[in-house]
Amino acid sequence: MNVLEFLDSPELTPGTFEGDTWEPWRAVLSGAFGLPMDKGRARLFKRLSGGRKAPTSRVRELLVLAGRRSAKSNTSAAVAVYLATIGAEMDGLLDKLKPGERGVVGLIAVDRAQAKVLFRYIEGIFDASPVLSKLVSKRGAESIDLNNRVSLEVHTNSFKAVRGRTMIAALLDEACFYADENSASPDVELYRAIVPSLATTGGLLIAISSPWARKGLMYQKWKKHYGKNSDVLVVQGGTQDFNPTIDPRVIKEALEDDPEGARSEWLGQFREDISDFMRRDVVEQAARVEPLELPPCADTRYFGFADPAGGGKDEFTMAIGHRDGERVVVDVVRGRRGTPAQIVEEYAALFKDYRVSRITSDRFAGSWPADEFKKHGITCDQSAKPKSQLYVDSLARFNSGQxxxxxxxxxxxxxxxxxxRTARGGRDSVDHPSGGHDDRANAVAGLLAEAATRPANIIFECLDDGYEPEWHPYQMFS
Incomplete structure (x- = not known):
């Protein structure tokens, strides 16, 4: 039984993939698994694959770029169940497992909420089929063990989640939107971790996503393989290409309201108005080797910046720095989550350690940071510039090595x-990607803006209270 027979089977997926509206996905899966196609399906495959020839055997990787509401997650879940059951046996993948070893079909989601959606689709397929439900030996919160030595596991994006496993298939859901605070390229790192995990079995990798910016794994694969004959199949289409039941008026209105955003979300095209802001090598060259934090020096004048957060996923961050000639040295950067009032008390003590009694904060923080810091003897002024402008101003300093x-x-x-990001009127803005964070970067960018208002190489003496500097009768400027 091939994957199309599985999807059309009333015993295995009753009522799930009925009707002509699923024909685009049948064309894509026919190409991915090297199945014969009639003329109509072949034409559809050729259009979605950029004109390449249809494969005659199963491909090594399948990457699908599709607009929103294209049944991407539903299809991913169904293919995962097929690969964990009939497909694993059809391809002889189970024979490649060692005694006592379990093969894994891994589904990687953007976040926990999306992981739950995928898992519910998988559970629904097993629950709807008395035949498939007999294969289940154990259910967990994010996994299903089958009695054929295969497990289906759902994870959030992390290369650590797939290491050490023998995978017979990996499905990456919405791969263009993977984000990780500790990695600039989490999708690429995940891919590099998956490839060895699939090597033993020769398993299939499938990545399905709406497109985003012209960067990352999906864009690299699209650029290299779309429309070209190889064992990596890349297909691309808009929402109506995959789901003709969508009301075209919804798409038309979206295009009128936000052309670039709608091109990505509904037409399945990479955005042209988003680009990387800083090169990684430039940022890495700015980082000192050690230490993580520089201790305060008695003959140095410091200044500070805070980016308050009222709770939730954002960090309450702060930064302390000083001028060294034309260079700005960032001595300390800290970020933490918790009770804002307690964090203010902690940061105020740290500012005082560096003899900083007046700081600047993010302009959208409101008045409460000033009120809280004032309780601890720190004056807090709002930044005159928005976050995006702080980033733009910091770019020249990074590029010049200052x-x-x-x-x-x-x-x-x-x-x-x-x-x-470039708006319709041509105005640029800078921000973190969807699902990402920039709290620490914002604190540093604000600090760099504060440095621009400070003279360099100032000789001063401190008052007895240790907080406010007393200016020397003369000053030396570089």
Whole structure:
């Protein structure tokens, strides 16, 4: 039984994939598994695959770029169940497992919420089929063990989740949107971890996603393989190409409201208005080798910046730095989550350690940071510039080598992940990618803006209270 017979079987997937609206997915899967096609399906496959020839045997990798509401997750779940049951036996993958070894069909989701959606689809397929449900030997919160020595596992994006497993298939759901605070290229790292895990069995890798910016794994694969004959099949289409039941008025209105966004979400095209803001090598060159934090020096004047957060997933961050000639040295960067009032008390004590009594904060933080810091003897002023402008202003300093930052992976990654976006009127903005964070990078960018207002090489003496500097009768400027 091939994958199309599986999807059309009333005993295995009753009522799930009925009707002509699934014909685009049948064409794609026919090509991926090297199945024969009639003329109509062959024409459809050729259009979705960029004009390449249909494979005559199963491909090594299948990558699908499709618009929203194209049944991507539903299809991923169904193919995963097929590969874990009939497909594993058809391809002889079970024979490649060692005694006592379990093969894994892994599904990787963007986040926990999406992982739950995928898992519910998988559970629904087993629950709807008395034949398939007999194969289940154990169910967990994010896994299903089958009595054929295969397990289906759902994970959030992490290369650690697939290491050490013998995989017979891997399905990457919405791979264009993988994000990780500790990696500038989590999709590529995940792919590199999966390839060895599939090597033993010769298993299939499938990645299905709506497109995003012209970077990352999916874009690299599209650029290299779309429309070209190889064992890597890349297909691309808009929402109506995969799901003709969608009301075209919804897409038309989206295109009128946000052309670039709609091209990505509904037409299945990579966005042209988003690009990387900073080169990774530039950011890495700015990082000192060690230490992570520089201790305060008695003859140095410091300044600080805070990016408050009111809870949730964002970190409450701060940075302390000083001028060294034309260079700005970032001595300390910290970020943490918790009760905002407690964090203010902690950060205020740290600012005082560096004799900083006046700081600047993100302009959208509101008045409460100033009120809280004032309780601890720290004056807090709002930044005159929005976050996006702080990033734009910091770029020249990074490019000219006038910045030294701590050797912290999360901070470096946040700078590397920043995206430049061009609005319809031509105005640029800079921000973190969807699902990402930039709290630490924002604190450093704010600190660099603060440095621009400070003179360099100032000689001063400190008052007895240790917080406010007393200016020397003369100053030396570089």
């Amino acid at each position: 910045v030294e930052i701590p050797p912290e992976d999360k901070l470096i990654t946040q700078f590397c992940n920043l995206e430049r």
